[in-house]
Amino acid sequence: TPAERIRNFCIIAHIDHGKSTLADRMLQLTGSVEDRVMRAQYLDKMDLERERGITIKSQAVRMPWHVNEEDFILNMIDTPGHVDFSYEVSRSLAACEGAVLLVDAAQGIEAQTLANLYLAIENDLEIIPVLNKIDLPAADPERYAEEIAGLIGGDPEDVLRVSGKTGMGVEALLDRIVDRIPAPKGDRDASARAMIFDSVYDTYRGVVTYVRVVDGEIRAGEKIQMISTGANHELLELGVSSPEPKKAKGLAVGEVGYLITGVKDVRQSKVGDTVTNATKPATEGLPGYVEPKPMVFSGLYPIEAGDYTDLREALDKLKLEDAALNYEPETSVALGFGFRVGFLGLLHLEIITERLSREFDLDIITTAPSVTYDAVTEDGVTHHVTNPSEFPEGKISEVREPIVRASILVPKEYIGKVMELCESRRGSLISMEYLSEERVELRYTLPLGEIVFDFFDQLKSRTQGYASLDYEPIGDQADDLVKVDILLQGEKVDAFSAIVHRDSAYSYGTMMAERLRKLIPRQQFEVPIQAAIGARIIARETIRAIRKDVLAKCYGGDISRKRKLLEKQKEGKKRMKMVGRVEVPQKAFIAALSGD
Ligand code: GDP
Ligand code: MG
Numbered sequence: 001t002p003a004e005r006i007r008n009f010c011i012i013a014h015i016d017h018g019k020s021t022l023a024d025r026m027l028q029l030t031g032s033v034e035d036r037v038m039r040a041q042y043l044d045k046m047d048l049e050r051e052r053g054i055t056i057k058s059q060a061v062r063m064p065w066h067v068n069e070e071d072f073i074l075n076m077i078d079t080p081g082h083v084d085f086s087y088e089v090s091r092s093l094a095a096c097e098g099a100v101l102l103v104d105a106a107q108g109i110e111a112q113t114l115a116n117l118y119l120a121i122e123n124d125l126e127i128i129p130v131l132n133k134i135d136l137p138a139a140d141p142e143r144y145a146e147e148i149a150g151l152i153g154g155d156p157e158d159v160l161r162v163s164g165k166t167g168m169g170v171e172a173l174l175d176r177i178v179d180r181i182p183a184p185k186g187d188r189d190a191s192a193r194a195m196i197f198d199s200v201y202d203t204y205r206g207v208v209t210y211v212r213v214v215d216g217e218i219r220a221g222e223k224i225q226m227i228s229t230g231a232n233h234e235l236l237e238l239g240v241s242s243p244e245p246k247k248a249k250g251l252a253v254g255e256v257g258y259l260i261t262g263v264k265d266v267r268q269s270k271v272g273d274t275v276t277n278a279t280k281p282a283t284e285g286l287p288g289y290v291e292p293k294p295m296v297f298s299g300l301y302p303i304e305a306g307d308y309t310d311l312r313e314a315l316d317k318l319k320l321e322d323a324a325l326n327y328e329p330e331t332s333v334a335l336g337f338g339f340r341v342g343f344l345g346l347l348h349l350e351i352i353t354e355r356l357s358r359e360f361d362l363d364i365i366t367t368a369p370s371v372t373y374d375a376v377t378e379d380g381v382t383h384h385v386t387n388p389s390e391f392p393e394g395k396i397s398e399v400r401e402p403i404v405r406a407s408i409l410v411p412k413e414y415i416g417k418v419m420e421l422c423e424s425r426r427g428s429l430i431s432m433e434y435l436s437e438e439r440v441e442l443r444y445t446l447p448l449g450e451i452v453f454d455f456f457d458q459l460k461s462r463t464q465g466y467a468s469l470d471y472e473p474i475g476d477q478a479d480d481l482v483k484v485d486i487l488l489q490g491e492k493v494d495a496f497s498a499i500v501h502r503d504s505a506y507s508y509g510t511m512m513a514e515r516l517r518k519l520i521p522r523q524q525f526e527v528p529i530q531a532a533i534g535a536r537i538i539a540r541e542t543i544r545a546i547r548k549d550v551l552a553k554c555y556g557g558d559i560s561r562k563r564k565l566l567e568k569q570k571e572g573k574k575r576m577k578m579v580g581r582v583e584v585p586q587k588a589f590i591a592a593l594s595g596d
Contacts, residue, residue: 003254013102014110022164030063084345095212098126098181105139111468184254192216201321223278227285233261292324294342299367301338389494425450509539519588
């Protein structure tokens with residue numbers, strides 16, 4: 001298809017504003033999916049995605065559309081809808097010339113929409129504003145059309161009104177996509193340059209790489225090259241998703257399709273990388289490529305020590321399909337053998353732990369999520385700390401932590417509460433802007449370490465669920481950060497060490513010491529629980545001693561009962577961890593870590 005007849009677009013929407021439903025209607029109206037095989041949310045393939053109604057992996061689909069006596073090809077590129085995957089969002093946007101800004105006509109704009117809209121504007125995309133769900137009795141299109149026009153300019157009357165559910169207005173939207181979104185531009189005669197905007201692992205086909213061709217052409221059967229690594233691959237198959245995979249002879253300027261090279265690991269075909277012809281390679285990659293960088297780290301431990309090998313195998317498998325997942329073995333006094341795992345964010349962490357339990361049937365415990373700190377020791381050496389227990393000892397001249405720019409949208413009555421929360425989390429206000437008479441966007445810089453620590457839950461509860469949050473990393477900053485250790489009878493319990501601001505050290509220390517006092521059973525001797533910064537004790541709790549002699553109770557009783565008791569004790573011991581002389585049931589550690 002000549003580039004003049006191609007339109008590449010994505011849909012920007014907040015979760016639940018109806019992106020998947022609208023995509024379904026487009027598939028039907030363009031005849032891409034027959035009515036008899038149509039099912040709701042046709043493109044959301046992963047079970048987890050369906051259940052939680054979130055899109056984790058983006059997808060591309062090619063649809064024909066006939067308007068003004070001409071045939072066009074519309075490529076719809078689905079973007080993941082969560083902050084954790086903002087890099088993937090930015091790459092999918094970079095593959096398009098336009099974006100449909102889809103807003104629920106009963107809800108208005110949310111932080112996620114806004115963050116992605118800013119990204120789209122930065123990428124120079126043509127924005128088509130659309131209000132969805134106009135069939136709802138609660139829909140207030142007039143009001144939200146004003147809000148949108150206020151934000152992106154233009155006439156409120158120009159905002160399209162549709163219902164993905166009933167199909168109303170969807171044809172007009174397809175026509176407008178053809179009309180308003182520019183055709184792709186590129187150099188047909190240059191060496192091929194195609195951007196990878198998604199890379200998906202498929203058990204049967206290996207890694208399926210989705211690309212958008214910018215210059216030149218990729219032809220079936222030729223060899224291709226990845227620009228970031230210079231690695232050459234055989235091209236086993238090339239095609240388009242319409243939406244089922246369909247082989248093609250080539251992909252030319254502006255086209256969107258998939259490549260299969262037989263590689264087994266998504267790391268060999270990374271989002272953001274440029275694909276070129278191996279025989280006549282382009283010298284320069286397309287702009288914007290970055291290595292996926294884990295932002296949040298947590299220790300993952302099997303609850304049954306015997307599951308360690310299974311856990312490693314499961315992580316190895318997940319890694320094949322997730323280039324952002326990183327891990328290495330680690331051991332903990334409290335939890336035994338496990339892994340330190342790097343994630344893009346909290347949702348990513350949740351998705352992985354949930355998949356481990358569902359798909360691999362593993363019971364695991366995760367330590368409190370932490371970010372990466374750079375600790376500079378007096379000798380000028382920088383230590384990259386992803387596990388608080390590895391924080392360097394001795395004098396530290398500086399500690400730096402990752403900072404994000406957060407955007408929070410709230411109804412105006414909650415401004416005070418949100419500001420209070422952000423300030424208690426070391427945030428500083430950048431700006432406050434009214435999107436409409438009722439709704440405000442607050443922009444803050446905040447340490448990421450404060451956000452991974454129940455910020456989202458706090459925000460939701462303080463605003464009765466009305467606030468929405470989005471953030472992007474903007475660099476590192478130094479602050480007065482210290483490591484707090486928790487000691488049981490003078491022995492450090494590594495899984496509880498945390499890096500916190502000096503002002504919060506005491507409250508973290510007392511909270512943990514108290515939790516452990518309640519959870520650890522009494523011993524034959526008194527057990528002090530202390531919180532410390534270096535050698536300095538900042539909080540203390542005590543577990544009082546008991547004289548525990550279970551056998552005394554059945555003195556003179558029958559011998560089999562005694563034996564049973566002894567065996568029961570032995571059984572219990574297996575699940576005990578020794579911290580110095582103190583016996584702690586693993587349950588207690590797990591409960592203390594999960595906060596219940
Ligand atoms: P996504 O999270 O943006 O992909 O949203 P979905 O397409 O999954 O839709 C979220 C919810 O809104 C679902 O319960 C849909 O049935 C519902 N929904 C989507 N579009 C419409 C619409 O046009 N009208 C109404 N009444 N409900 C809709
Ligand atoms: Mg969806």
